[in-house]
Amino acid sequence: MTKEEILRTYFGYDSFREGQELMVDSIMSGRDVLGVMPTGAGKSICYQIPALYMDGITLVISPLISLMKDQVYSLNQVGVHAAYMNSSLTPGQNRTALNRARKGQYKIIYVAPERLETEEFMNFALHSQICMVAVDEAHCISQWGQDFRPSYLNITRFIERLPIRPVLSAFTATATREVTEDISCILKLKDPQVLITGFDRKNLYFEVQAPRDKDAWILQYMEKHPGESGIIYCATRKNVDEVCALLKQKGILVTRYHAGLGDEERRRNQEDFIYDVKPVMVATNAFGMGIDKSNVRYVIHYNMPKNMESYYQEAGRAGRDGEPSECVLLYAPKDVVVNQFLIEKSNENVDMDGESLRLIRERDEERLKRMTYYCITRDCLREYILRYFGEKTVNCCENCSNCNTQFEEVDITGISQTILLCVRQCNGRYGINVITQTLWGMRQAKLKAYGMLDNQQYGKLKDIGEIRLKQMINKLLLDGCLMQTNDKYGLLRIGPAGRELLSGEHTVIMKLPKEDVHAVKEQDSGKQKRRTDILNSKGLQLFEELRGIRTKLAKEEGMPPYIIFSDKSLTDMCVKVPMNREEMLEVSGVGEHKYQKYGQIFLDAIAGFTDGKKEIYYYEEEMHA
Structure with a gap:
């Protein structure tokens, strides 16, 4: 069969998507490849078609049990014999799968990286014709990636022990330039065909909201999207339990997923979601990798994630079938503090030297800062995401909340100077909330105890709403006029651009939404039709x-x-x-x-x-x- 015949006969498609044919041709010619392709771009086709064309067995290395199961189900459905080997199988089941593989019953075998160096699997590999090793979620091999997994380092050692080096193919959906170079280097790819098709998912609508009451916002959203399948991500188990309980009370078919639940409950809840028994899932970021559910119509982040890589990967679980879907992030300033705590906790027990830990900590804090800026920018959200991953694009996508909101530019230089003076006069001892309450002229016991009632700027911005005032402070952070300490307190300090602003050498222009923006959005949101x-x-x-x-x-x-x-x-x-x-x-x-x-x-x-x-x-x- 030709590659076109395999595509049509097994997968039911008449043509390749962008980038797929180049990857397929390169692998079939014996060349290593590295593909950075967005979720839903059809990465699996890139190695599955060559696997069916070439003589021998293709090993697909994946850290995700659920993905392995889905892929093997899907392949068997289209007439391709495939198997998976991981910790979900008993030793006897793994041995049975290996025995069948030795008899040539499988063209494709999915395997967890931890299994590569077991004596039983290594013995099988040494006496089998391995024509290709495909590395899925390849960013996991880089310690600079957001999901570094030390077990992925087994892959290089495993390949070096094989009597004949197979073709290597590596694929990922989210990788910066540094991570892409790391993947190629660690896997020792030989003259690889590198393909970066772009990170844009044109069918996804991006939106950032900062509601006073997130629960009320969620309920209102559910009313407008009855029966649709979606995921609501929360930062903590407590939030997951509370949001899930809230939706259940309203009669919504919802389930939950986090590490605090038992294995059986997690498995049952995941299956209820996948099978559309309960189409709404509330979960921590422990859920989702490898979930190939194609009809997820929305992904809502109840809390801001700690980096853009995680956000885009999680948001990308919407609309895998290419149909228009929504990705909404509900932002609150306290999300920054929660994520700062999570970064500190995640690095406590990492087995690395002090210098490496310091570098990773600095990287994580910089990523958190970039994630925060995404939540407060007035520019195109899609452009911000693509620019983060090193991709040039137009500055208006017309398919995000910022592009579909009518803004007007306003000079807020005078207001900004007042904010900076307030910060300077309290010697940088307080965070956003105290500064906002002081400028707003609130009479609270804590402000009196802090001496903020005597601050010369007290009450000077009382005519500006609290939310708008916080948006202005965030704008000053974005422009470098203000800086925030990287600890749980998030204290405000004056930055280099702020000193220029106070000396009259700098102006601040901010985009503010027009009064009638909500009415306009209700009439014509600009979102794509499904x-x-x-x-x-x-x-x-x-x-x-x-x-x-x-x-x-x-x-x-x-x-x-x-x-x-x-x-x-x-x-x-x-x-x-x-x-x-x-x-x-x-x-x-x-x-x-x-x-x-x-x-x-x-x-x-x-x-x-x-x-x-x-x-x-x-x-x-x-x-x-």
């Missing part, structure tokens, strides 16, 4: 009927619904209304093996719904928009 939005009322009825059949099949076979067919495939069926085998094979995501297994079931359902007549179940103007 593919199901093109279906008319009868089309949506057919879609729901097909989705019901998919759910029934998934329950019978004990697998997630999206592995049978994605929402995108079901929508395409509603648009194309296939009546026979040839037409069904034209549907996106329907390959020969899936047709043999499920095609007739869905053809019968479509024929029953349409009475065998071709009708248009979509808005033609939307199709061509």
Whole structure:
């Protein structure tokens, strides 16, 4: 089979996505590759097609048990024999898998990095034809990456022990230039074909909110998105439990996930989410890596993550099917303090020398600062993210909250000088809250105890709202006029640009939202339409009927619904209304093996719904928009 025939027959696609063909061709020619491709770009296709084309076994190294299971399920569904080996299997099950592999029953084997140096697996590898080693989540090999895993260092030693060096392929979704270079160096890639397709996920809408009451905001959002699948990330287990309980009280089908739950409960809750039994998941960042759920329509961050890498990876779990989805971050200044504490705690027991720990601590603090700036910038959010990862882009995406908000530029130089004078007169002893309350003229016992009622700037900015005043302080932090200590107190100090401002050598221009911005957003948010939005009322009825059949099949076979067919495939069926085998094979995501297994079931359902007549179940103007 050619690569095109493999793509069509097994995976049901007529063409490659951006970058996939270059990766496939390079591997098939025997060249090492390094691919940095965003979530949902189809990285797995890049090594799965060469694995089916080349002689021998491909080992896919992944740290994620859930991802291994999903990938093996998916491959078996399309007619590819694959297996996984990790700690979720008993020793007997792992031995059975190895024995079958020795007999040539598997073309692709997913394996955890910890298993590479076990005597049993090494003995298998030394006496087998390993044609390729594919490293998934490759950023885990770099100690400068956000998810460094020492077990990934086993990979290089493992490859060096093999009698014949296989082709190496490494893939990741989030890596800065430094991490990308680290991956290539540690894995000892030979003249690799490096592909960075870009980090942009055009189907994702980005938004930052700073609500007074996050719980009320969440409930309002849930009311507007009934029945949709989504993830709500919280910084602490306590927040997870509280938000989950709140949503349950409102009758929302929700579950939770964090390290404080037992193994069985975590497993059950994860499956409830994947199988859409409970489509809303509230979780810490312990959840999500390797979850290949394609119909997640939103990811909400209840708290600000500690770095952009983590945020973009977690937000990227929305819209893996390419359909428009939303990524909303709920920001509060205290999130900075919580993350500072988490950074300190995470470095307490790391087995490294003092200098390395100091460098990592400085790196983590700089990342936290960049994450905080994302939450307070008035510029395009997408541009900010892409610039962070070293990608040049236009400065207006029209698909984020900042681009879709009407701003006007206002000179706040005088107000900024008042803020700086307040900070200077208290000798940098207090943080944002005390400074804001002082400028606002609040009469609190603690302000009197601190002597802030005698500050010459007390009450001078009483006409400016508290939230707006904090936004201005954040703007001064962003511009370097103010600095904040890297500890749990976050004390404000005057920065270099602030001294220029006080001497009259610097001006501050800030974008502020116009009065009518919320009304404008309600009328036309500018968000992309989802593919199901093109279906008319009868089309949506057919879609729901097909989705019901998919759910029934998934329950019978004990697998997630999206592995049978994605929402995108079901929508395409509603648009194309296939009546026979040839037409069904034209549907996106329907390959020969899936047709043999499920095609007739869905053809019968479509024929029953349409009475065998071709009708248009979509808005033609939307199709061509």
